[in-house]
Amino acid sequence: MDIEAGPGAPPYRPGGGRPVPEVEPALVERWRSAGGELVELLSQVRERCGGIAAFRLGPAPTVLVTDPHAVQHVLARHPERYVKRSHRARLLIGDGVLAATGAAWKRQRRLLQGQFTGPGMRRYERRITAAARSTAGRWEEYARTGQTLDVGREMRRFALDAIWRSLTGHALDDETERELDAVAVVAAALPTLPADVADARDAVAADLARIDAVARHAVEAARDGAAGPDGPGLVHVLLDAAAEHPEYTGRLIRDELVTLLAAGHETTATTLTWLYLFLDRHPAAREEALAAGGEGTGERRQAIQALVHETLRLYPAAWILPRHAAEDDTLAGYTVAAGTDLLVCPYLTHRDPGLWPDPEHFDPRRFSVPDARPTRPGAYLPFGMGPRACLGAQFALRESTILLEHLLPAHTPSFHSTPTKAEYGITVRPSGPTPASLAAPVP
Numbered sequence: 001m002d003i004e005a006g007p008g009a010p011p012y013r014p015g016g017g018r019p020v021p022e023v024e025p026a027l028v029e030r031w032r033s034a035g036g037e038l039v040e041l042l043s044q045v046r047e048r049c050g051g052i053a054a055f056r057l058g059p060a061p062t063v064l065v066t067d068p069h070a071v072q073h074v075l076a077r078h079p080e081r082y083v084k085r086s087h088r089a090r091l092l093i094g095d096g097v098l099a100a101t102g103a104a105w106k107r108q109r110r111l112l113q114g115q116f117t118g119p120g121m122r123r124y125e126r127r128i129t130a131a132a133r134s135t136a137g138r139w140e141e142y143a144r145t146g147q148t149l150d151v152g153r154e155m156r157r158f159a160l161d162a163i164w165r166s167l168t169g170h171a172l173d174d175e176t177e178r179e180l181d182a183v184a185v186v187a188a189a190l191p192t193l194p195a196d197v198a199d200a201r202d203a204v205a206a207d208l209a210r211i212d213a214v215a216r217h218a219v220e221a222a223r224d225g226a227a228g229p230d231g232p233g234l235v236h237v238l239l240d241a242a243a244e245h246p247e248y249t250g251r252l253i254r255d256e257l258v259t260l261l262a263a264g265h266e267t268t269a270t271t272l273t274w275l276y277l278f279l280d281r282h283p284a285a286r287e288e289a290l291a292a293g294g295e296g297t298g299e300r301r302q303a304i305q306a307l308v309h310e311t312l313r314l315y316p317a318a319w320i321l322p323r324h325a326a327e328d329d330t331l332a333g334y335t336v337a338a339g340t341d342l343l344v345c346p347y348l349t350h351r352d353p354g355l356w357p358d359p360e361h362f363d364p365r366r367f368s369v370p371d372a373r374p375t376r377p378g379a380y381l382p383f384g385m386g387p388r389a390c391l392g393a394q395f396a397l398r399e400s401t402i403l404l405e406h407l408l409p410a411h412t413p414s415f416h417s418t419p420t421k422a423e424y425g426i427t428v429r430p431s432g433p434t435p436a437s438l439a440a441p442v443p
Contacts, residue, residue: 163264316382
């Protein structure tokens with residue numbers, strides 16, 4: 001991920017507060033020479049200088065923010081001072097709500113927000129459940145035949161099916177799934193694409209064309225009145241908006257649709273894959289969750305949600321959140337000059353031993369035992385926080401819980417091999433395939 005400051009970046013001038021502590025240039029040079037991941041540099045910066053720290057990848061410093069109070073200040077209390085400039089996935093999602101800014105973002109978010117909270121969320125729960133049942137049926141067949149499955153691939157299929165049903169009212173078919181593999185291909189390529197926008201687009205042009213074709217077909221079908229078995233979906237909401245608001249052009253509808261597709265399945269699939277890898281190493285956690293109440297009880301659901309939350313603590317859906325200081329500010333006593341780039345890093349906040357004892361250990365009881373987790377705002381933010389927090393957080397948590405309610409009691413994957421490391425891109429994903437077999441469920 002390239003975050004190097006461009007030419008003409010403003011000098012860093014301390015003002016009313018103290019200067020932000022800055023790591024020595026030698027640390028950054030050693031990291032460059034080793035060809036390390038960005039997260040490795042950020043970990044060292046925090047370790048040397050604390051929860052608000054500066055480092056230089058270019059002429060001006062970037063400020064790393066992991067202290068909960070400062071996180072809350074930047075994301076929730078003063079989002080107008082710390083703005084989002086350009087989303088890393090703009091090549092894929094265009095002007096969708098994740099990448100939009102200013103008045104356009106407010107308008108787009110207002111339209112979609114009601115779809116993912118309260119009554120809107122209940123509208124899609126039946127579709128999520130249908131996707132979970134479809135996955136459970138496939139797993140029963142895998143167990144019966146002894147066929148090898150890839151757990152990560154299965155989680156992507158489920159999450160894509162859930163969001164596709166919510167968008168269109170139709171179950172995901174095999175052809176659409178194959179074409180939408182292009183979403184994951186483009187997302188994985190983003191950190192390594194050329195800096196020039198035209199060159200970057202050329203590098204993934206074929207995959208973008210596949211994505212555009214799927215989006216165009218879904219929109220055309222909705223315009224023709226082809227609501228699915230469960231009625232109209234989110235595509236129809238976008239088309240209704242276009243009838244009243246001219247800014248919802250065909251291109252913006254495409255961008256919102258692709259945004260919902262990408263954001264609506266990639267993070268959930270990755271979280272569920274990590275969770276199954278954790279359960280492989282910590283089988284007692286699965287047994288504890290299933291021992292909490294009976295099937296369909298609130299106790300069982302809360303225990304399963306604790307599994308999901310602990311996975312999100314270690315691998316948050318939004319592991320890094322870039323911001324830009326639009327004006328001078330004092331952040332927890334430190335001066336931040338206008339023009340400074342900041343990186344809020346939930347991944348490191350969630351692994352701070354001052355907040356989370358034994359932070360590298362997978363322990364779902366942090367979220368099921370009273371007072372076992374920090375209550376400070378900004379200490380746990382797997383989907384971000386403040387006005388730009390992830391719109392689909394409730395959707396993601398609900399679909400993860402519903403799927404696990406169907407799968408955990410019946411099947412335990414036995415992995416043939418597991419990835420050896422994580423890859424840090426738009427999300428933090430396992431570095432390789434996750435082949436496994438399923439034992440036949442006990443009658």
